[in-house]
Amino acid sequence: MKSLAIFPGSFDPITNGHLDIIARGLSVFRGVRIAILVNPDKRPLFTVEERVDIIRLTYRGNPRVQVDTFSGLLVDYAERVGASVIVRGLRAISDFEYEFQMALMNRRLNPRIETVFMMPAESYSYLSSRLVKEVFQLGGSVRDLVPPVVERRLREKYGPVPAQPVGRRRSRR
Ligand code: ADP
DSSP, X not given: OOOEEEEEEOOTTOOHHHHHHHHHHHTTSSXXXXXXXXXXXXXXXXXXXXXXXXXXXXXXXXXXXXXXEEOSOHHHHHHHHTOOEEEXXXXXXXXXXXXXXXXXXXXXXXXXXXXXXXXXXXXXXXXXXXXXXXXXXXXXXXXXXXXXXXXXXXXXXXXXXXXXXTTOOOOOO
16 A cells, blocks of 8 residues: 555546546555646546546545646656556447557566556446547436536536436436
8 A cells, every 4th residue: 555556547537437447446446546637638528627627526525545746757757756557448349459559668668667457347347438428418417427526517617418218317416
């Protein structure tokens, strides 16, 4: 339990699949530092500040989970914050090739930092931030797929979703 792990990604927005990986990380590492990549080339739904805020609210009261932003090389960031492990989630074979390349490149850039892959519960293996946004926009329920604060923020962004069947809506938590 000595090592600090960083969990890098876009988290646009954070989903229960991410939460599952963070919980697994906490069972192995001293702490998990969520590191949001600031990427000017991407056009995210939530700003970096909004994503930080959502994650802070999600992990309020849990000092073992921190959130931060970074740009530049991930291994440099890891070194700077004293993390020796990068955690990444592996959902399916489709994730593997890209993750494998990244892990080996990061090892080449800094061999002191180890990448660890964790598998989510099967029920999250098909879940992605992109899919959550699409489903919500089309009126589908994302209730068990994201923390309640994300569902609220999606509603604030997109407004009420008209296509949702009457009677299926539950009150705000
Ligand atoms: P990136 O743009 O780096 O892929 P994401 O926010 O989409 O950013 O993902 C960050 C990390 O979380 C990646 O390692 C990704 O594989 C993992 N991840 C995303 N969704 C899930 C999920 N449903 N289950 C497990 N891991 C996931």
